[in-house]
Amino acid sequence: MDDRITRGLLDRLLPQQCLLCDANVLSSVAICQACVSDLPRVPLACPRCAAPTRYADQPCGHCQQHPPPQKATLAPFAYAPPMDWLIQSLKFRGRIEIGRTLAELFVQVAAPADPPDALIPVPLHPGRFQERGFNQSEELARALARQIDRPVLASVLRRGRPTEPQTALDTAARRRNVRGAFGAARRRLPERVVLVDDVITTGATTAEAGRALIRAGVKHLEVWAIARTP
Secondary structure, three states, rough: OOOHHHHHHHHOOOOOOOOOOOEOOOOOOOOOHHHHHOOOOOOOOOOOOOOOOOOOOOOOOOHHHOOOOOOOOEEEEEEOOOOOHHHHHHHHHHHOOOHHHHHHHHHOOOOOOOOOEEEOOOOOOOOHHHHOOHHHHHHHHHHHHHOOOOOOOOOEEEEEOOOHHHHHHHHHHHHHHHHOOEEEEOOOOOOOEEEEEEEEEOOOHHHHHHHHHHHHHOOOOEEEEEEEOO
16 A cells, blocks of 8 residues: 555544644644644745745845845745754754654645656765764655655765854855855756755755756756745
8 A cells, every 4th residue: 555545544543642732633744733823934035045025026135136046945934933843853853753744834835836857855964964864854855755746866966075064154154164065966867856955044055055956957946945044
């Protein structure tokens, strides 16, 4: 039996507890409807970089002056409580199962009707991957791919050198930190690709990774992330 069908049947037969309030949930999204309604959203965002803006139908000033490689960015939730706790639990506490819930929430509120040809996760450096044991962006990409029935190309991008954690750096330092850090495999790539990450802050990481994909032949690039920082 198809895994999605099996999972759906189990979700209906076996109630689980909401990740945020412990209420019983009869859904594959392990968050009750009341808590879903309270999740922080980005009401208006730049279509190119997903930064909060006053006008959702035109690029922000920065994207007009310095267009990013991606044609669009989707990051529907704000990186604020309790969304930050959910993402940190996946990323730093190894709560892999939360990735499925985050992916289903993303598809419910943001996934376009016309899906891409493939999804590519932002890679970790091999040393960081060995230390953590998994790549949270790849976990999200695989969960999203199951939702929209598209392949994941996890080996296309590589991070050629280790980088400092972005959280402690300002905008300019973030760009310097990831400059030249990514490379793409020499292979034929689909034309329409989505780059998947967990959180976008300045967009420096996804922009640098996106440029590597454009150089490798991707014609139309989008970025999907669960959340965007203010």
